[in-house]
Amino acid sequence: MRKPQLTRAEGLPERVTIYEVGARDGLQNEDAIVDVAVKAEFVRRLVDAGLTTIETTSFVHPKWVPQLADAAELLTALDLPSGVRAPVLVPNERGLDRALAAGVREIAIFASATETFARKNLNSTLDEQFAMFTPTVERALDAGLAVRGYVSMCYGDPWEGDVPVEQVVQVTARLAELGCHELSLGDTIGVATPGQVIDLIGALGQAGVGVDRLAVHFHDTYGQALANTLTALREGVTTVDSSAGGLGGCPYAESATGNLATEDLVWQLDGLGIRTGVDLEKLVTTSTWMSTHLGKPSPSRVVQALAG
C-alpha cells in the first residue's frame, strides 16, 4: 500500500481523536440484521486497527431500530482493553437504565437543531426535547458517566432548508449547560460548505462553547465532508466523527452516501502528519470484511482504491 507523503500544514493540530461511529450510526441504517457475533468482531477489529473511541450501539427502543436490539448482548460479548472508550447512544431515561445495567461508562444523546426533525425523530418540539434530555443527563452525570451531545441538522434540514446559526448555537449551548462534555455538530444531510463551518464554530465560541468541547460530524452526501472537516481542524477542532468504510447513510437524504469514511479521513491526516493512532491498512481490511458481510461495496474512496 502506498503511504501518503508526510507534510505538516500550518495551523493544524498535531493529533486528532477519531470518534468512530460505524458500529452504531453506520449499522443502524442497514436493513438486514447483522449477527451480534459479527458486530462484536467488527468492534474488535476496529480496536485492533488503533481506534480508541468507538460508539458501539444504541439503547433506543428495539421497535424503532431493530438492528440494535442486541445492544446489551453486544456489550457483554465485547471485552475491550482499558484505554478504549465505548460510548453508547441513549435516547431517554429508559435507555439510560438499560445502559447502566450493561455497565456503560459513557453515553451520547441525540438532539435536533430544527423543529421539524425534532418532531419527526423525537416526536417533540425543539424545546420539549430538553424535557427528555434533562433528567437523562442529570442521572447519567450523577452515576459518573460522561455524556456527549449530538446536535443534528446543524447546516440544513430537508424540510426547513437553511437553519439559522443562532438556533444551532442555542441548542448546542443548552446541551453544554446540561453538562455534556462534548458537542458533536452534525451535518445530517451533508449540505454544508466551509464558510458555514467557520461561522458556526465562531458563533459557538462567542456563546461560550469553546472549540475544545466541539466535535464535527460531516456526511459526504454532496462530497463535502472532508473539506469541511479540514476547515474545522483549522478552526481548532480536534475531535472528528467518522465511520469505517463510510458505513451508514442518512435515511432523510436522497442519496445512499452518508458518513465521512474513516479511511478517507485517515488518508488526509496521515498525509498531513497528524497523529490518529490508526493503522490504515488494517482499517481498510476491516471495512472490506464488513462490506462482504453486508453484501455491498464500501462508499469510501480509499477502500475502493486500495481494496480493488
Added chain:
Amino acid sequence: MRKPQLTRAEGLPERVTIYEVGARDGLQNEDAIVDVAVKAEFVRRLVDAGLTTIETTSFVHPKWVPQLADAAELLTALDLPSGVRAPVLVPNERGLDRALAAGVREIAIFASATETFARKNLNSTLDEQFAMFTPTVERALDAGLAVRGYVSMCYGDPWEGDVPVEQVVQVTARLAELGCHELSLGDTIGVATPGQVIDLIGALGQAGVGVDRLAVHFHDTYGQALANTLTALREGVTTVDSSAGGLGGCPYAESATGNLATEDLVWQLDGLGIRTGVDLEKLVTTSTWMSTHLGKPSPSRVVQALAG
C-alpha cells in the same frame, strides 16, 4: 433542488474559473467509442450550463486514443458562442498541425513530473520531453495560440512513489519559460493531501511561477480532491480543473474514481458564495444524460444525490 446556503469564507477568491475537462480527459478514458454527435451535444450542454472554458478533445494520434480520433470532426460540429474558450490537447508538432488546420485558438500540452511516467506516457526521459514540447509551443505561440502546460504526477507516482517538490518545480518552471500562460498541477493518481499542495504552490512562487499562472487538477481516487482544491484556493489559485459528472479515471490508478467532479466543486463554491457562472441544476442534468449514454452511474456525489 436544495441550494446550498451562501456564506463567504475569508481568504477565498470572489470568482473561480472552472476549466472543464470532461469532454477530453473524461471521455478519453472510456473504452466504448462515443458518437461524435453525442460529444458535440455534450459540449453544447456544458456551454448551456454556463461553463466557459472547455477542453474539447485531443489531437493525439488516433492509434493511442481511438476515442478521440474524431477530434477534427467534433470541432467542425461545434459552433461555440464567442466568449467560450475551447482548448484542445496537442502532444507534438503533428498534433499542432491538425489543431491549426481545425482553426483551434488554444492548446494544452501534457508533461510529466517524473522519469517513469515520461517514459510510459511519452516514451521519453524527463529532459527529452522538452525536445518535443519546445518546437510545438514555439510554433503555437508564433501562430498566436495560447498554450497551457499540464504537469502530471506532481504529488506522487505509481512507480516512483513520492515526487520531490524541486523536480515538479523544475518541470513547471521550464514550461512557464517556454511560454505556457497557465500551468495545471496534476495529482494524476489522487494521493495528495493539503500540506503538499501548500508546499508546491509556495515553492513555485519562490521559483518565479506565480499563483496567477497556476491551475490545480486533483483526482478524487482517495477522496482528497475537494479538500486539496479548497487548500489551493486559500493559497490564491483561481483556476480549477474538473470534470462534469466526475468523468474519467486514471488508467494507472487502482480505482475507477478519477477527476474531481465539477458538480461537487460547484456545490462547494456556490455555498461559499464564489461565482463560477455555472448552473448546477443544468450541469447535473447534463451529467445524468451523459451517464445514460455511457451506461454507468456518475461517480459524482452531487450527481448521485440529486439525480437519485
